Amino acid sequence: MNDISFNSRDCGNCPIRHRAVCARCQPDELERLDAIKYYRTFEAGQPVIWSGDPMEFVSSVVSGIATLSQTMEDGRTQMVGLLLPSDFIGRPGRDAAPFDVVAVTDLTLCCFRKKPFEDMMERTPAIGTRLLQMTLDELDSAREWMLVLGRKTAREKIASLLAILARRDASLHMKPPRDGMSFELPLTRESMADYLGLTLETVSRQVSALKKSGVIELQGKRRVVIPNLQALITETGDDMDGAPIT
C-alpha cells in the first residue's frame, strides 16, 4: 500500500497521484476485487454512472471531459458540473451517485475502489484535507454558477461559459489566459444550453451575436478565438476583479 501516496506537487488539483503509482492496469482488471487502483476508459457519449447507482469507486479525470447532470421526468435536464482533467468524482462515505455522469469526449478515469480509498484517507489525513479543499472550491463554483443561472441574461450566460472554458483551457495548458487565445468548445450547443438553463436555439443565436459584436471569433463551429479577454469578461456582467471561477 505504500506505493499509493499523496503528493500535492504531483498534480495541481488531484488528491491522487496519477503517474505511475502502480503499473497501469488493463480494463479487465476491474474484475479483480483486489485491484485497488485501476484505469477505466469510456467512449464519447457513454454514461459513467447514473444517479442513484451504487458507486464502488472514487476517481479522478485523467483525460477527456465528462458532465454531471440531472434530468426531470419530463426530460428537462440541467448540467450541474463540467469535469475536466484533474477533477475528482466520488463521494467517500456515500453509496449512491447523486447525479448522472456522462463522458462527452473519450474519457479516462483513474479509479480507486472506495473502501481501500477510505481506509487510505483515514491513515493519511492530508488526503482528506486536500479533498475538503477541493470540495469547498467546487461548492464555491456551484454557488457562483447559481448567479449565472438565476440572474444573468442569455448573452451574459454564454459569455460566462466561454470565460470559464477559456480559463480552464488555459490552466490545463499551464499558461495564463491571454488576448488572442483560442480553445476548442468541448460541448455541443445542446450541452451548452443544458449547462446554462437555455434552449439550444438561444445558445446558437447568442453565440452568433457575440461573434457579430466581435467579442469572439469562430474557426469552424467549435473553435473559439478570444481577441480581447477583457471585452469577454465585460459581457459576463461580473465585476472585473471577480473571483476566478474554476
Added chain:
Amino acid sequence: MNDISFNSRDCGNCPIRHRAVCARCQPDELERLDAIKYYRTFEAGQPVIWSGDPMEFVSSVVSGIATLSQTMEDGRTQMVGLLLPSDFIGRPGRDAAPFDVVAVTDLTLCCFRKKPFEDMMERTPAIGTRLLQMTLDELDSAREWMLVLGRKTAREKIASLLAILARRDASLHMKPPRDGMSFELPLTRESMADYLGLTLETVSRQVSALKKSGVIELQGKRRVVIPNLQALITETGDDMDGAPIT
C-alpha cells in the same frame, strides 16, 4: 484545549459542540485574541460578513437564520444558500469570504477563531471528516438547486422552496414532515425572489396561485399550512422519490 472536543452525537449536523464546551463568552471577548470559542449575536438585517472580507473565524449557526448571497454591480442579487441552525459557516484554509452573509432574523453564531480551529482539525481528523461530509451535502444541495434555477417554472420554484422549508422546519423540530404541518416563512417575498431567481411580484402571484389551488393555506402573510405534502411535492416537478434536499 482538551475542553474543545468533537462529539458527533451532540448535534446532528455540526462539527462543533454547541453546549457548554466552555462558558459563554461575552461579545466583547471577541477582542481577546486568546478567546478560542465565543458567541456572537446579530440583529435581523445586520451583515455578518461581506464577500471578500477577511474571515478570522469559522462558526456554526446556533439560532436564527442567515442568507448567503451574491450581488452584481447593477444590483441583481442571487441567494446561494440559506443558513439554518446547525449549519456551518466558514472556510478552513481560506482567508476571504466568498459570499455575503446576512442575518435575516436575530442570529446567534458559535464562533471559533480560525487558526486554533485549523490546529484542532489537524489533531482531530474526525472533525475534518465530518466537515467533508457536510460540505459534500452542501455541494449536492447547491447542485440540486441549480436544477431549480435553470429549468423550473416560477410555480415549480415556489413549490420547491416551500417543500425545502417545510422539510427543514420539520427536521429542526426533530419530527418528520406530515400533512397539515405548518411553518413560519423566514423570508420576505423579496428574499424568496432572490433565492429563486424571480421578481418579488412573481413570487407573490405564484404563492397566491398555489393558495387558490389549495396546495397551501396561509395564516397571515407568513405562516404556511401544507394540507397535503404529496400535492406540494407534485407541484415541484421532482420525482416523488427525489433525493431529500436538505
Added chain:
DNA sequence: GCTTAACTTTGATCAGGATCAAAACAAGAT
C-alpha cells in the same frame, strides 16, 4: 387614535427567451 415605513398584492403592458418549423452544414458510411 394617527403616522410612518416596510412589506405585499394586484393590474396593465412589455420583452426575452421558448417553441415550432425548416433549412443549412458537416462528417461518415455505402
Added chain:
DNA sequence: ATCTTGTTTTGATCCTGATCAAAGTTAAGC
C-alpha cells in the same frame, strides 16, 4: 457521388415572467 445522421443556424410566433405603477396590509412608534 449519394445517403444518412447529427449538429447548427435561421425564421416566425407565442408565452412566461419582468417591468412599471398603484393600492392594500401590517405593525411599530408617537
